[in-house]
Amino acid sequence: MYFKRNESYRFAFGRDVAGRLTKIEKNDKVTTDVQVLDVSNKGAKLYCQNPLSLTKDTKISLAFHLNATPFQAMGAIVWIKKFPRSTELGVHLNTDDEYKESMIRELKQIAKQEKQNQ
Template identity: 45%
Template sequence: MYFKRNEPFRFTFGQPLDGKLYDATNNTEVKVSILDVSRNGAKVYCEDDIQLKSDTKVRLTYKIDDTSFDAFGAVTWTKPSKTSYEMGLHLNTDDDYHTTMIQSLKKLKRSNL
């Protein structure tokens, strides 16, 4: 797979969204901040020492406005620092997820103008 952030659609949040990331192997839950989303992925920031490796199966849940999103996927990359982690996630999503996400992002953008 090729993951060089070249997707035609990527939305970066001015103020990161709160979300939860679950390690699908042992169902460990950790709070994350979602920095950006795309049709099939997300970039998240985590202060907990969860230490997920590439290809770890995960589940990401978050809300945009009043709409909840829930997607399964895998960690594609991690970037550790002294007190936190940034992670790139590849999410397995469908057309309904894409349509709902785009509508929610448009609504969010309009309300922040």
């Protein structure tokens, strides 16, 4: 499978965006805090200090807020980069049209605000 994210609205944040990652398996449902490094309609790159013994293809749920709008989606981990004290994760999210439209709207608003602040 090809996982290079080339979506038109892939947005890297200049500030921390807090999120919650929940590992979803039959008898194992654990939640940890993450930082969303970048996001698009179908995926995200996450920074995690407590990786919860995550592996590729682990089913997850990701929740975060952009401005005041909440986003939550189910998905799976597609890649993992381990560092001595942290982990970066690439996740593919299963999203619907409403999620995508809301995401595009919020990302445009954030980009507009950042441009005005320069």
